[in-house]
Amino acid sequence: xxxxDLLDPEKLKLKVKRRRKIDKIFSLFALFASLLGLLLLFAFxxxxxxxxxxxxxxxxxxGTPSRFPEKAGILPALxxxxxxxxxxxxxxxxxxxxxxxxxxxxxxxxxIARFIQINISNLAGVPSVVYGILGLAVFVRFLALGRSIIAxxxxxxxxxxxxxxxxxxxxxxxxxxxxxxxxxxxxxxQWQTVRYAVLPVAFPSILTGIILxxxxxxxxxxxxxxxxxxxYVAYVPRSPADPFTVLPVQIYTWVSRPxxxxxxxxxxxxxxxxxxxxxxxxxxxxxxxxxxxxVR
Amino acid sequence: xxKQMMMLKRILTKKKGGKxxxxxxxxxxxxxxxxxxGCAQEAKETQxxxxxxKLSGEIKVDGSSTVAPITEAVAEEFQKENPDVRVTVGIxxxxxxxxxxxxxxxxxxDASRPIKDEEKEACKKNNIKYVEFKVGYDGLTVVVNKxxxxxxxxTVEELRKIWEPNSKVKKWSDIRPxxxxxxxxxFGPDTDSGTFDYFTEVIMGxxxxxxxxxxxxxxxxxxxxGVAGEKxxxxxxxxxxxxxxxxxxxxxxxxxxxxxxxxxxxGSYSPLSRPLFIYLNQASLKRKEVLAFxxxxxxxxxxxxxxxxxxxxxxEEYLDQLSKLKDVK
Numbered sequence: 001x002x003x004x005d006l007l008d009p010e011k012l013k014l015k016v017k018r019r020r021k022i023d024k025i026f027s028l029f030a031l032f033a034s035l036l037g038l039l040l041l042f043a044f045x046x047x048x049x050x051x052x053x054x055x056x057x058x059x060x061x062x063g064t065p066s067r068f069p070e071k072a073g074i075l076p077a078l079x080x081x082x083x084x085x086x087x088x089x090x091x092x093x094x095x096x097x098x099x100x101x102x103x104x105x106x107x108x109x110x111x112i113a114r115f116i117q118i119n120i121s122n123l124a125g126v127p128s129v130v131y132g133i134l135g136l137a138v139f140v141r142f143l144a145l146g147r148s149i150i151a152x153x154x155x156x157x158x159x160x161x162x163x164x165x166x167x168x169x170x171x172x173x174x175x176x177x178x179x180x181x182x183x184x185x186x187x188x189x190q191w192q193t194v195r196y197a198v199l200p201v202a203f204p205s206i207l208t209g210i211i212l213x214x215x216x217x218x219x220x221x222x223x224x225x226x227x228x229x230x231x232y233v234a235y236v237p238r239s240p241a242d243p244f245t246v247l248p249v250q251i252y253t254w255v256s257r258p259x260x261x262x263x264x265x266x267x268x269x270x271x272x273x274x275x276x277x278x279x280x281x282x283x284x285x286x287x288x289x290x291x292x293x294x295v296r
Numbered sequence: 297x298x299k300q301m302m303m304l305k306r307i308l309t310k311k312k313g314g315k316x317x318x319x320x321x322x323x324x325x326x327x328x329x330x331x332x333x334g335c336a337q338e339a340k341e342t343q344x345x346x347x348x349x350k351l352s353g354e355i356k357v358d359g360s361s362t363v364a365p366i367t368e369a370v371a372e373e374f375q376k377e378n379p380d381v382r383v384t385v386g387i388x389x390x391x392x393x394x395x396x397x398x399x400x401x402x403x404x405x406d407a408s409r410p411i412k413d414e415e416k417e418a419c420k421k422n423n424i425k426y427v428e429f430k431v432g433y434d435g436l437t438v439v440v441n442k443x444x445x446x447x448x449x450x451t452v453e454e455l456r457k458i459w460e461p462n463s464k465v466k467k468w469s470d471i472r473p474x475x476x477x478x479x480x481x482x483f484g485p486d487t488d489s490g491t492f493d494y495f496t497e498v499i500m501g502x503x504x505x506x507x508x509x510x511x512x513x514x515x516x517x518x519x520x521x522g523v524a525g526e527k528x529x530x531x532x533x534x535x536x537x538x539x540x541x542x543x544x545x546x547x548x549x550x551x552x553x554x555x556x557x558x559x560x561x562x563g564s565y566s567p568l569s570r571p572l573f574i575y576l577n578q579a580s581l582k583r584k585e586v587l588a589f590x591x592x593x594x595x596x597x598x599x600x601x602x603x604x605x606x607x608x609x610x611x612e613e614y615l616d617q618l619s620k621l622k623d624v625k
Contacts, residue, residue, distance in 0.1 A: 067369040067604055147386075225387065228358065228396065232368040232385035234375050243354075243384045253387060256515055257365065258540040258605055263517070 048274075052267030060268060064234040065250065069261035074269050076233045080149065080244040081218060081276070083237060087153035088160065088217045093210060095157070096164030103165070104172040105194050124162035131159045132226025140227050147228040150240040155223050160213035167209020171202040204288040211284040215277060221248040247273045351378045353585040358386035359393025359406030360490055362534065363572050365604040366431060367406055370593045373600065377592075381585045390490050394575075400424055403580040404590070407573040408434070408490035425578040427624050429594065429617050432601040432608055435535035435560040436495055436568040438548040441527050446475050449549035452567065455499050458482070458530070463507045468528065476528070482510035483522040483531030489514055491534055498567040520545065535560065536605030560607045572606065578624060587625065594618050 055069075063073020099120075107113040135155030145151040175198050183197040199206075224246060231253040233245045247269055254266035357367050364387050371383035388396065390407045397405040398418035411419075411428065419426055438455065440447050446468070450458075454472075458465045458480075468475040485491045487504065497503045513519055516533040523531040524544040535555055538547055547555050550568055559565035574593070580586045594617050601608040608614075 064372075065368065066372055067365065067600075147384075228386050228388060230358075230384045231361075231364055231387045232371060232383075234372065235382055243356075243382075253361070253364070256361065256517065258516065258534070258536040260540065 045274075048267045048271055051264045052269075052271050055265055055268035056271060060265075061272070065232055069259065069265050072262075072265055074247065074250060074272065076236055077245050077247045077250040077269070078272065078276075079236045080233070081246045081248075081273075083149045083240065083244065084153050084156060084246055085214060085218050085280075087149065087240060088156040089210075089214060091153060091157035092160050092164055092213065096161050096210075096213075097168050097206065099161075100165045100168030100172060101194055101199075104169050105190065105198065120162050120165050124166060127222075128159055128220055129222045129226055131155055132223030134158065135223060135227045146241070147230065147243050148241045149237055149244045151227060152224055152229060152244065152246075153240075155227055156217040156220065159220065159223060160217050163213040163216065164209055167212065168202070168206050171205035171209065172198060174205060175201045200291070200294065203291045207284050207288050207291070211281060214280065218273070218277060218280070219248055221252050224249055225252075247276075351585045351588060352380035353382070353583060355381060355383045355404070355580075355586055355589050356386075356402045357383065357404040357406060357574075358388050358396050358402045359404075359575075360390040360408040360572075361387040362408040362434060362490055363406035363431070363574070366572070366597070366601055366606060367404075367574070367593075369600040369604050370589075370596060373596060374589055374592050378585070378588070381589070383589065389488070394418075397426075397575060397577065398422055398424060400577065400579070403577050403586055405575040407575055408570065409494060410571075410573065411575060427576045427578060427620065429574050429576065429590070429620065430571050430609060430613065431574055431593070431597050431617075432572045432606045433560050433569050434572055434606050435555045435565055436491060436532055436570065437535050437538040437555045438530070438532045438550060438568070439523050439538055439545045440530050440548055441523060442544060442546055443527050444546060447471075447530070447548060449552055451551055452499060455550070459484075459496075459499060459506055461505060461507050478528045481526045481529040482507075483519045483529060484510050484512055485516065485519065485533060486512035486514050491516075491532075494570050495532060495568070535607070539605060557602075557607050561610060569607075581625060587621075590621060591618070594621065 059071075060073050061078065062075050063071060064076060065074075066072040103113060103117065132155060135151060135158065139145050139151040139154045140147060143151075145154075179197050179201060180193055183193040188197070229249050230243055230245050231249060233243060237244045251266045251269045251273070254262045254269065257263070357371075364385055367385050371385060375381060375383060385406075386393065386402075390405075390409055393402065393405045393407070394411065394415045396402045398415055399422055411426075438450060450471075457463065458471065459482075465471055465480060467477050468480050469477045470480075484495075484506075492506070493503050496506050500506065511519075511522055513522075516537045519531050519533050520537055520541050523529045524541070530548075538545060538555070549555075550565070553559050553565045555565050555568070560569040563569065574590075576586075576590055581590075594614055597614060598608045598611065609617075
């Protein structure tokens with residue numbers, strides 16, 4: 001039946017036509033799917049700018065929170081966010097990449113490795129408040145770090161570690177086996193192979209994982225409120241042991257105020273947060289470009 | 297700082313090909329480090345300048361997010377006069393704040409309800425003595441849509457009928473037969489909220505007792521939008537949110553009394569006006585800055601409470617609170 005259809009030129013034409021049609025419909029759907037995300041982001045951005053742009057000013061960036069919207073600023077929150085993101089990166093990146101290298105390159109695929117693996121995947125799905133409660137118990141109370149930046153960034157590190165580990169593992173898995181074998185055949189040790197052959201190839205993808213993880217840390221509110229990050233801090237934190245606030249917490253408190261002006265202020269603060277985020281993203285794109293150039 | 301700059305320079309000028317990635321990475325890290333240490337240094341300088349002023353230290357406040365705007369306003373003014381005192385305000389909620397207060401982690405707890413018996417017990421167990429100060433009032437407002445021209449007042453009895461568990465009120469006509477036979481759409485705060493606790497306590501007679509088939513949110517602004525967008529809706533939330541959205545909403549009289557600053561203050565808007573408190577750890581009073589802060593709080597509350605949208609106590613009540621402070625001191 002099928003074979004005879006193929007011999008008939010008329011029917012064959014019809015069939016090809018139908019296939020092309022399906023192809024077209026699918027590509028239209030794919031286009032729609034990708035545009036939808038872009039459109040939503042665009043609409044979001046427009047509404048933010050309409051509400052918040054007029055509030056953006058130097059005094060907004062350099063001021064402290066106030067009950068008068070026109071005097072309010074975000075400096076303590078901005079500096080707090082900077083501290084938090086840098087310390088979180090310092091704690092979580094080496095640990096995360098180290099754990100991933102161990103799991104992918106060193107450990108044998110035995111029961112313990114599988115057990116660790118499953119636990120890490122599950123940790124990635126735990127709601128962020130739970131990390132906050134853990135942070136409150138372990139860092140704030142047990143280690144007596146108090147409601148400090150260091151307690152906050154340790155909590156955030158816990159939150160983003162699974163993301164970094166999983167992303168790094170995926171990156172390492174994508175490195176062709178032949179590269180490792182070539183390295184071993186030249187007499188390189190395991191460490192040398194990882195350091196000079198595997199990591200440079202995997203690095204761009206690892207960076208993507210890191211940026212996703214840090215982006216999550218920069219935007220999280222719930223765990224920080226749980227460990228007692230504050231809504232009102234009128235001074236710039238001087239050391240990691242100081243109490244602090246971050247941009248998302250500041251935005252959260254402003255959004256829930258009754259006065260409309262504070263909601264517009266929140267929009268302005270969101271714009272700053274987005275800019276900060278774009279800056280971070282650009283940095284990673286730059287680093288990735290540099291490292292790709294090197295590998296080639 | 298100079299050392300850091302030197303290092304940065306050295307790294308940037310180092311001529312070793314193929315290391316540009318590492319270089320860039322370290323340079324960015326150093327860049328941030330320089331920024332941060334710059335901030336720190338600046339802060340230290342201002343600290344030195346003000347070293348002559350006497351009050352310094354840190355005052356930790358946590359608790360209700362309803363009361364937080366008042367405390368933040370007080371902190372803002374207080375720090376203008378005493379720049380060396382660092383006041384921090386958290387928003388863990390009344391209950392969450394008390395958990396920290398009863399173990400002595402905070403000096404002051406903001407509360408939108410009086411302390412509960414189990415919290416008193418915990419204080420006793422940890423040997424913490426506290427003083428309660430009333431700082432202002434908040435009214436809970438029952439609101440309907442702007443286009444609602446039938447419902448102008450409700451009795452507490454009717455409110456109970458609407459909000460009781462398994463309530464039989466499905467349509468407006470179930471409340472009063474002459475009202476429209478349209479489905480009533482309900483909005484209210486969710487169960488984490490102190491507003492919910494207070495409303496259920498005074499209307500239902502038991503905290504937490506309420507029907508569950510209504511649209512709930514912790515964010516009062518979402519409730520405002522909900523009621524404003526639905527003709528046959530009814531909701532309740534804090535008075536300040538009604539005040540700011542008068543053009544979109546209509547307040548309902550409760551037992552014949554209209555919610556207003558006046559009626560909330562003189563207590564005639566009953567039972568839906570609630571007092572707001574701060575709880576002070578007595579041990580913290582030994583520190584001069586805490587004593588000064590609380591005194592400043594009570595002296596300036598009349599204007600600051602109104603500034604952030606709540607209702608101040610009558611003046612003589614603030615005097616009572618102040619003499620209470622003198623007594624414990």
